[in-house]
Amino acid sequence: MGVESTGEFDLIREIRRRVSGLSAVRLGIGDDCAVIEESTNGDWIVTTDMMMDGRHFVLEECGPVAVGVKAMGVNLSDIAAMAGEPVAAFTSVALPRSRARETAMGLMEGMTRMATEYGVALAGGDTNAWDGPLVVNVTLMGRVERGGEVRRSGARIGDSVFVTGKLGGSLLGRHLSPVPRVREAAALRRVVDLHAMIDLSDGLSSDLRHILEESGGLGATIDAGGVPIHSDSRLASERDGKSPLEHALGDGEDFELCFTVGPEDAERLVAHPPGGVVVHRIGTIEREPGVRLRTEDGKLVPMEVAGFDHLRGG
Ligand code: ADP
Ligand code: MG
Numbered sequence: 001m002g003v004e005s006t007g008e009f010d011l012i013r014e015i016r017r018r019v020s021g022l023s024a025v026r027l028g029i030g031d032d033c034a035v036i037e038e039s040t041n042g043d044w045i046v047t048t049d050m051m052m053d054g055r056h057f058v059l060e061e062c063g064p065v066a067v068g069v070k071a072m073g074v075n076l077s078d079i080a081a082m083a084g085e086p087v088a089a090f091t092s093v094a095l096p097r098s099r100a101r102e103t104a105m106g107l108m109e110g111m112t113r114m115a116t117e118y119g120v121a122l123a124g125g126d127t128n129a130w131d132g133p134l135v136v137n138v139t140l141m142g143r144v145e146r147g148g149e150v151r152r153s154g155a156r157i158g159d160s161v162f163v164t165g166k167l168g169g170s171l172l173g174r175h176l177s178p179v180p181r182v183r184e185a186a187a188l189r190r191v192v193d194l195h196a197m198i199d200l201s202d203g204l205s206s207d208l209r210h211i212l213e214e215s216g217g218l219g220a221t222i223d224a225g226g227v228p229i230h231s232d233s234r235l236a237s238e239r240d241g242k243s244p245l246e247h248a249l250g251d252g253e254d255f256e257l258c259f260t261v262g263p264e265d266a267e268r269l270v271a272h273p274p275g276g277v278v279v280h281r282i283g284t285i286e287r288e289p290g291v292r293l294r295t296e297d298g299k300l301v302p303m304e305v306a307g308f309d310h311l312r313g314g
Pocket of ligand 1: 029
């Protein structure tokens with residue numbers, strides 16, 4: 001707690017008024033804790049992500065509503081990546097003191113917009129103000145059938161690798177309006193056995209490696225010609241001279257899903273993707289560790305890791 005000058009409790013009351021309930025949340029905003037119903041046939045999955053002004057967004061440029069959308073969106077994307085159903089969100093905010101109230105209201109507008117669209121209840125949080133920049137954290141609880149979460153660790157040799165949409169160049173703007181693939185993941189899990197899955201936040205070349213490492217040190221070959229390249233990658237390419245493919249493989253914050261399925265499921269998925277779900281088959285899981293790129297003229301070249309690493313700074 002602690003937005004003394006702007007009336008923390010008024011602010012929370014206002015937030016509370018704007019938030020709608022949900023059956024699994026037996027008690028939401030207003031008490032010391034939220035109460036979430038036990039998940040009888042399933043497990044809870046929980047994720048949390050923090051975003052800082054100057055690092056994940058520039059408040060001056062994008063405004064607080066976009067920050068709220070992104071803060072909720074990136075967490076929804078993590079729930080999607082395990083094929084879960086999002087249920088309840090908690091948010092902690094450090095507001096810049098000089099504009100605490102307008103910032104909080106904008107943030108909440110963005111968050112509740114996403115929460116409503118994805119059927120999530122905003123069930124609690126913490127509100128602070130300080131002389132530093134805006135920092136927002138969202139924690140999101142979701143549900144899966146018992147043992148039904150799709151992990152990073154399930155890829156097998158011979159699996160096909162898929163992504164759910166076009167990649168690259170998101171820094172030109174798309175990174176502020178993620179479209180978390182919650183429905184797509186649910187639709188996919190109904191029709192195929194998803195072996196491993198991750199959402200693309202750091203860039204395909206980096207995130208695919210997490211699947212490979214967690215799956216016991218496997219490798220993959222990616223077909224350059226199969227990688228769906230977003231038009232933003234071409235725009236970014238015109239600006240910095242890197243190729244559109246490099247942008248598609250290396251840029252972060254696409255928030256598409258990358259997943260692997262066995263050969264038969266792969267054929268079925270390519271022939272009959274579930275309604276409304278876009279899938280691109282981009283490669284194959286192999287025993288040989290490392291990631292290779294098969295160029296359009298058939299050569300195999302090592303794929304470099306170009307994804308974003310916060311501790312390395314780029
Ligand atoms: P406490 O001091 O007991 O932690 P607070 O005064 O911080 O309680 O918060 C009161 C209630 O308002 C709690 O239910 C808390 O979860 C909720 N809350 C506080 N800030 C936010 C926020 N930004 N968004 C949603 N709920 C919030
Ligand atoms: Mg308390």
